[in-house]
Every structure is written in structure tokens, then in C-alpha cells.
Amino acid sequence: MIRTLPFVMVLLAVVQPASAVTLYDASLGTLPGSQHWLAVVDSDTVESYTGMYASLDTTAVRADQSGYFSEDPFTGTIVSHPDMPTLDRASGYTIGFAVQVLAEAHNARDDNGDGRDDRAGFSVIAISEDLRGLELGFFADRVWAYAAAGEGADSLFTQAEGVDFDATADVVDYQLSVLGDGYALLADGALVLAGNLRNYNPSGVSTLTDPYNNPSFLFLGDDTTSAESHVLLGDVTVELFAAALPGDANGDRAIDGLDYLIWAEAFGDDPAADPPGAPENGDFNGDTRVDGLDYLVWASNFGRGPNNATAVPEPTAAILLLLGLLTCTLRGRRHR
Known part of the structure; x- marks a missing residue:
């Protein structure tokens, strides 16, 4: 359970949306790769459309890594989603994504010795324009944030704050809201997780596939050889918020x-x-x-x-x- 709310939640309660874009519309009957996403799908991964959602299944071979990139990580120009907006954390934004984790399994991999496994079969990565962002890991029964370096011994890409949560029961509408240095994750409108953004650089990931050094970037999928998942993916949206008005002391978006x-x-x-x-x-x-x-x-x-x-x-x-x-x-x- 979340005992305290970071300041970001107070601001998100009053901030007004400025614009929203749909980056993946599951109702169109096509997969993300047909809607301007870069789909990287290993040969053993099963990708299909179920009639309502995109299905991505990497459970056949755990070492498979498959998922959807808003742009190619190397150049950002070979494939780049034309509707992807600038993710400015100063003014704020919300990433919406609908996901059901049908199955997930992972190696017993505890990189920092804290007794918690540190790789998840499904991840969502959101990187702001200034490279501060977040990677969320999804188990079948837990949602958690990946730590950056400096959060303890051997902390890079280990399990940080998290919450026990049933991600398997149904398709969940998640909202990852970002403002300033903080984030909040809502599931079907209920707050489940909150904390601080990270800068994962230098990540140690090859520049050919490094998502963490790409401004205004999104990824959804299985990005590790140490875990597997089968997920259903629905709509993916980005909602931007208007910049704060000078002189607005109470945050009600009116200077009075x-x-x-x-x-x-x-x-x-x-x-x-x-x-x-x-x-x-x-x-x-x-x-x-x-x-x-x-x-x-x-x-x-x-x-x-x-x-x-x-x-x-x-x-x-x-x-x-x-x-x-x-x-x-x-x-x-x-x-x-």
C-alpha cells in the first residue's frame, strides 16, 4: 500500500490536459508495427491480433526479446512514430496503455542481493526529452520500477519501489503520469505506485538498441533474456499538459x-x-x-x-x- 503521495500527485490533481494523441489504436484491427511503431519480434515470438488486442508471446524461448519501439534506438530516423510528441516532464504528461499479463516467468536473478528478482518479462519504458524517465517491470503479481545507478550497491536495473498487484485478471488501463521529478502509476483509475524518475545512463546497453539515451521515447515489450511473458496490448496514448501559469499559487489554472x-x-x-x-x-x-x-x-x-x-x-x-x-x-x- 502507498502510505504517502509525492508532490507530483497534488499537481496532477489540478493540472489541465492540453492535447492527447493515440499512438496505437487496437480497434483498427492491426498490430503496432502497422501503426508506425518499430516492431522487433524474434523468430520464436508469436505475435497476433486477437480481434480486440495485440498479442505478444515470448514464452517459447525465454531468451527472446521482442517489443515495440516508438523509434529506432540507434538513429531515431529510420523508423520514428510521426505522432510521437515531445515528453516534457516540466509541464507534465501521461502515458496511457492497456495491458493484460496472461503469463510471466523470470529467472531467479538477484543482482544486488536484496532478495528480490531483478528482471521482468514485460516492461514499459518512458523517457522524457531530457533523458529522465522510468522503466516499469511487470510480474504476474507485482508491478515495480527499475532502479538507476546510485540507489545502493549494484543498483542499476534492479528492483526498486513496487507493489503487489494482480496483472493477470483482466486488461488493465494504466496511466503513467509524469510531472517534474516524480511519477505516479494508476491502474483503472486507482493509484498503485509512485516515486521519482531516473536517468539510466550510462546504461551499458549497446548503442544499437539502447532505449535510455533517446529523448521522448517509448517501449513496450520483453527487453530481457532473463524473463518471458505473454501479454495482450490495447491502446497506447500520450496526453500532454499545459505549462503552469505564472502567478497560479493554488494550482487551479486560473490567476485570480x-x-x-x-x-x-x-x-x-x-x-x-x-x-x-x-x-x-x-x-x-x-x-x-x-x-x-x-x-x-x-x-x-x-x-x-x-x-x-x-x-x-x-x-x-x-x-x-x-x-x-x-x-x-x-x-x-x-x-x-
């Missing part, structure tokens, strides 16, 4: 009086409350202080948001300036 009140309450804080430089503390310009410069950021963006057309009429510049000066005077005295 509520944000002003948060700034006014924090005015004079130096340094700003933890985490310094965060808009929710009234520090809109990121200089770790809450002062008149932050007020100017709020005032210059006042009225922006999804409901601009029906918003309360914007105060005149003179009124905003007087309001800010009055607050600075009163609050400044109190903090001294």
Missing part, C-alpha cells in the same frame, strides 16, 4: 484573487517556505523570496485561465498597483 491572498499571506518571507521557489508559497519568480516582484508577476497575469471569457472583469492597472503597494506596506511592517 485566491492566488493574491496566498501571496499576501506569505509576503515578506525570506526565504520562502519549503520548498523555496514554489508558486504555492507565493514565490512566483523563483528567487526564494516573497516580495513585490512576485506581486508584479501575479498582476501581469491576472485574469488568465480556462474561464477567461466569463471571468470577473480585470481590475485596472492603477487599482492593482495600489493594492500591491498597500499590501507591501502593511505586510512589510508586520514581518519586521
